[in-house]
Amino acid sequence: MQQVADRASVSISTVSFVVNNTKPVTPETRDRVLRAISELGYRRNTAARALASRKSRILALIYPLLDHRNHHAFVEAAATAAEEHGYNLVLWPLHSDNVTTEITSLIQAGFADGVLLMEVQFDDERVTRLHEAEAPFALIGRTRDLDGIDYVDIDFERTTETAVADLAELGHRDFSLVLEDLSDTPLAGYAPPFRAEETFRRVISERGLKGAVFRVPHRARAISSVADEILRDAPNTTAIIAMHDEAALSLVNALPHRGIAIPQDISVVALATATTLADVTDPPLSTYVAPGHELGRKAAEILIARLEGRGAPAGQALITCLPHKGGTVAPARAPATSPTAP
Amino acid sequence: MQQVADRASVSISTVSFVVNNTKPVTPETRDRVLRAISELGYRRNTAARALASRKSRILALIYPLLDHRNHHAFVEAAATAAEEHGYNLVLWPLHSDNVTTEITSLIQAGFADGVLLMEVQFDDERVTRLHEAEAPFALIGRTRDLDGIDYVDIDFERTTETAVADLAELGHRDFSLVLEDLSDTPLAGYAPPFRAEETFRRVISERGLKGAVFRVPHRARAISSVADEILRDAPNTTAIIAMHDEAALSLVNALPHRGIAIPQDISVVALATATTLADVTDPPLSTYVAPGHELGRKAAEILIARLEGRGAPAGQALITCLPHKGGTVAPARAPATSPTAP
DNA sequence: TTGTAGGCGTTATCAT
DNA sequence: ATGATAACGCCTACAA
Numbered sequence: 001m002q003q004v005a006d007r008a009s010v011s012i013s014t015v016s017f018v019v020n021n022t023k024p025v026t027p028e029t030r031d032r033v034l035r036a037i038s039e040l041g042y043r044r045n046t047a048a049r050a051l052a053s054r055k056s057r058i059l060a061l062i063y064p065l066l067d068h069r070n071h072h073a074f075v076e077a078a079a080t081a082a083e084e085h086g087y088n089l090v091l092w093p094l095h096s097d098n099v100t101t102e103i104t105s106l107i108q109a110g111f112a113d114g115v116l117l118m119e120v121q122f123d124d125e126r127v128t129r130l131h132e133a134e135a136p137f138a139l140i141g142r143t144r145d146l147d148g149i150d151y152v153d154i155d156f157e158r159t160t161e162t163a164v165a166d167l168a169e170l171g172h173r174d175f176s177l178v179l180e181d182l183s184d185t186p187l188a189g190y191a192p193p194f195r196a197e198e199t200f201r202r203v204i205s206e207r208g209l210k211g212a213v214f215r216v217p218h219r220a221r222a223i224s225s226v227a228d229e230i231l232r233d234a235p236n237t238t239a240i241i242a243m244h245d246e247a248a249l250s251l252v253n254a255l256p257h258r259g260i261a262i263p264q265d266i267s268v269v270a271l272a273t274a275t276t277l278a279d280v281t282d283p284p285l286s287t288y289v290a291p292g293h294e295l296g297r298k299a300a301e302i303l304i305a306r307l308e309g310r311g312a313p314a315g316q317a318l319i320t321c322l323p324h325k326g327g328t329v330a331p332a333r334a335p336a337t338s339p340t341a342p
Numbered sequence: 343m344q345q346v347a348d349r350a351s352v353s354i355s356t357v358s359f360v361v362n363n364t365k366p367v368t369p370e371t372r373d374r375v376l377r378a379i380s381e382l383g384y385r386r387n388t389a390a391r392a393l394a395s396r397k398s399r400i401l402a403l404i405y406p407l408l409d410h411r412n413h414h415a416f417v418e419a420a421a422t423a424a425e426e427h428g429y430n431l432v433l434w435p436l437h438s439d440n441v442t443t444e445i446t447s448l449i450q451a452g453f454a455d456g457v458l459l460m461e462v463q464f465d466d467e468r469v470t471r472l473h474e475a476e477a478p479f480a481l482i483g484r485t486r487d488l489d490g491i492d493y494v495d496i497d498f499e500r501t502t503e504t505a506v507a508d509l510a511e512l513g514h515r516d517f518s519l520v521l522e523d524l525s526d527t528p529l530a531g532y533a534p535p536f537r538a539e540e541t542f543r544r545v546i547s548e549r550g551l552k553g554a555v556f557r558v559p560h561r562a563r564a565i566s567s568v569a570d571e572i573l574r575d576a577p578n579t580t581a582i583i584a585m586h587d588e589a590a591l592s593l594v595n596a597l598p599h600r601g602i603a604i605p606q607d608i609s610v611v612a613l614a615t616a617t618t619l620a621d622v623t624d625p626p627l628s629t630y631v632a633p634g635h636e637l638g639r640k641a642a643e644i645l646i647a648r649l650e651g652r653g654a655p656a657g658q659a660l661i662t663c664l665p666h667k668g669g670t671v672a673p674a675r676a677p678a679t680s681p682t683a684p
Numbered sequence: 685t686t687g688t689a690g691g692c693g694t695t696a697t698c699a700t
Numbered sequence: 701a702t703g704a705t706a707a708c709g710c711c712t713a714c715a716a
Binding site for chain 4: 685686687688689690691692693694695696697698699700
């Protein structure tokens with residue numbers, strides 16, 4: 001920095017002003033400084049900057065090593081948004097064991113200014129601890145208690161409701177809902193399946209429809225047998241709603257082998273799914289697309305607002321999944337209306 | 343730190359010695375210090391540490407925002423290995439435009455001590471620049487010129503060769519290879535498809551077999567029509583080797599709709615694939631599993647060796663994909679031996 | 685608009 | 701085995 005200052009014949013602080021836009025500087029001096037910087041290939045030292053300013057300008061996205069879902073769109077949007085505000089987003093991979101303490105350390109050690117949490121559970125110890133430590137954070141997902149908490153989440157309630165409504169409009173009356181069974185995993189307590197189920201049951205009953213719920217673990221065996229389970233336990237189902245990507249794929253693949261035509265006999269839709277998944281099946285899967293991009297951007301922005309806004313009210317946002325037309329949904333096949341059909 | 347020192351009645355430097363294990367300390371004083379630390383909840387400041395020691399202890403894994411593949415196993419292993427050596431791995435998401443300069447900045451700004459690069463291309467500008475800047479880095483993947491370069495990579499040559507050999511042993515004589523077509527994408531020049539194709543052609547010709555190559559873009563339309571293309575252009579194929587996950591899935595799903603039984607009529611195997619993919623098809627996909635875990639660990643270790651070893655020779659490693667038995671491979675159906683069969 | 689100087693929290697060197 | 705103290709590179713009042 002001193003070298004830059006010398007070369008531009010200014011003081012070291014002027015260089016700082018230019019680099020940080022912290023004080024007005026005459027265009028000419030600014031130019032000289034900028035030129036010196038690029039000629040010397042100067043880059044300000046992250047550590048020194050963080051030390052002196054007490055800000056790292058880093059947002060840490062805690063990146064669960066559970067391989068649970070595809071987060072690319074989300075990460076990309078969050079990183080972009082962060083950058084637009086002068087922050088950098090890094091993904092900080094953490095195993096599930098000692099997560100809680102490590103997360104607060106990140107902030108207390110000054111590595112990050114704020115933390116983004118995903119795969120949030122109903123009652124999430126990480127959230128409690130971050131709150132206690134008064135560490136700035138935002139959630140992708142929702143805990144049970146949301147008082148004063150910054151978050152963005154998918155509106156699973158609305159999405160589920162819409163999915164049922166859309167199918168009902170096509171004449172479907174007998175539904176099956178397929179969910180991830182995460183009990184006995186570190187993700188038990190992961191809220192989305194619960195929210196979807198609750199909404200599903202409510203809507204089904206409000207509309208006087210029939211609905212069965214299937215919980216499917218992530219073991220391969222279980223996934224490949226959903227099809228048979230549904231055919232056995234809910235044989236009149238004409239519409240399957242799956243919030244379990246692998247199961248959705250598996251269903252579209254397996255049902256035809258059981259003599260069921262998709263979508264003529266049974267319609268299948270996936271909930272809160274990455275678009276990329278849709279097209280590996282034949283016919284392509286109809287989905288309600290997870291708004292990864294919007295979630296990521298909003299999450300970053302909410303966190304930054306917290307970081308910079310002086311005690312602003314909590315930023316909270318729910319985003320609905322929009323339908324992506326595939327080929328696995330059709331009107332319900334007309335039921336055998338008369339029991340004594342010829 | 344001063345508070346800790348006071349509380350333990352030692353000097354600030356003793357605290358440092360304890361915390362860093364840099365000098366011998368009497369067990370008693372060490373205990374006092376440790377106790378003071380935990381009582382006060384002290385954490386050393388990342389920035390100050392980095393500033394004073396000129397080391398950030400951060401390895402940045404440049405994380406391509408291209409959503410090209412599933413890197414979880416890799417990331418997890420690399421993070422674990424790094425931690426074992428006292429480093430932290432962060433994923434640094436970068437768009438493909440200005441990557442090159444940003445990567446060297448990371449090091450020049452002292453944010454990271456070293457960089458891990460993935461999705462490496464044959465001729466990769468990032469590598470050139472990092473080399474010029476004398477920034478420590480290691481590749482997951484290989485450039486064309488590997489002189490003095492640290493890398494780990496999948497041994498695509500050997501894996502492809504094995505795949506053909508295994509199928510040939512089952513009596514298959516007529517092969518199709520399905521590859522990702524990445525031309526016109528930022529990943530054109532991504533080496534794996536080329537390596538696989540070259541090996542495939544060589545082995546096919548050495549063994550006097552028949553082989554056709556299909557290049558499939560990532561557009562949904564293209565993927566879902568591979569099946570038809572193969573049936574049209576290579577109608578006698580009995581074994582399909584796919585280094586394109588989506589295409590592999592799609593094939594297993596689509597071929598039965600065309601009257602082809604898998605694996606009785608045609609065998610399908612996927613190359614360099616995450617295990618998780620295997621079980622969404624029916625029957626489950628047979629694969630040669632990408633050694634994500636080994637790659638991640640080795641990559642981190644090689645980079646750390648470079649960081650700490652004084653001018654050690656380049657660390658280079660190739661790892662072969664091992665077969666994962668699924669249900670999509672079977673002996674070749676006996677050919678209609680006599681042209682005049684009854 | 686620009687310069688001066690103190691301080692950010694550690695590490696590392698040199699004494700003791 | 702422990703302590704005193706100068707860097708580390710930058711930011712930021714405060715002064716000019």
